[in-house]
Amino acid sequence: MCRTVTERPVRLPKVRAVTAQVVQKLRSDARDNRERILDVARATFAAEGLDVPMREIARRAQVGVATVYRRFPTKEALLTAAFAEQMATCVAVVEEGLAAADPWQGFCQVIEGLMAAHALDRSLARALASQYPQVFHFAESRDRALRGLAELVQRAREAGGLRTDVGVEDIVLALMANEGLRAASRETRVAASRRFAALMIQSFRADPVPAPLPPAVRLPLPVRP
Known part of the structure; x- marks a missing residue:
């Protein structure tokens, strides 16, 4: 039996509902792909540098190369998104330290803040230390963070809290050393990073005064092959 035209409005809402579900599923898959690509790119660029090809990023993210280029037309676009x-985070932590009334306390706050953030995201120190001048937005944010860090170092020196032979390079070095922390859980890594930050602050101080350290943390020792 043929269906009449008047029956169509009854079925249209069902069609729209199914269509909406399909579109939502596609959008969800696209978001998942984008986040997976960014996670892989972030870890890969931080560990191996910018020379890793887009095809390799796609392979590690388990997506097609076309999918990567559809989301990020150039490697510069991918890098900027990955480290944005x-x-x-770097800029926010440094600017908060600059706003402190006491330069030395602001300096300590930045060391603690950057190391705590890095304990949760190990690519942060590499992002700060890396130099990708061809990526304007990335370089602009990085330079802003480093300029603020240099200003904070100068203020802490002039206030007499920071050793005169400590520079921005030493802070980046400390952050990269912090990257070597290995722990079974995120909580343990954060606790170990907090103690390491306290040790670094003691070594940076112009007139070291023994102060209580955060509790020691048991970390797994590396096993030689």
Whole structure:
């Protein structure tokens, strides 16, 4: 029996509902792919540098090369997106330290803040130390963080809290050393990073005064093959 035209409005809502579910599923898959690509790119660029090809990023993310280029037309676009959050974190921590009334306390606050953030995201120190001048937005944020860090170092020196032979390079070095922390859980890594930050602050101080350290943390020792 043929269906009449008047029956169509009854079925259309069902069609729309199914269509909406398909579109939502596609959008969800696209978001998942994008986040997976960014996670892989972030870890890969931080560990191996910018020379890793886009095809390899796609392989590690288990997506097609076309999918990567659809989301990120160039490697510069991928790099900027991958490290945008890390650079924003660096800038925010440094600017908060600059706003402190006491330069030395502001300096300590930045060391603790950067190391705590890095304990949760190990690519942060690499992002801060890396130099990718061809990526304007990345370089702009990085330079802003480093300029603020240099200003904070100068203020802490002039206030007499920071050793005169300590520079920005030493802070980046400390952050990269912090990257070597290995722990079974995120909580343990954060606790170990907190103690390491306290040790670094003691070594940076112009007139070291023994102060209580955060509790020691048991970490797994590396096993030689």
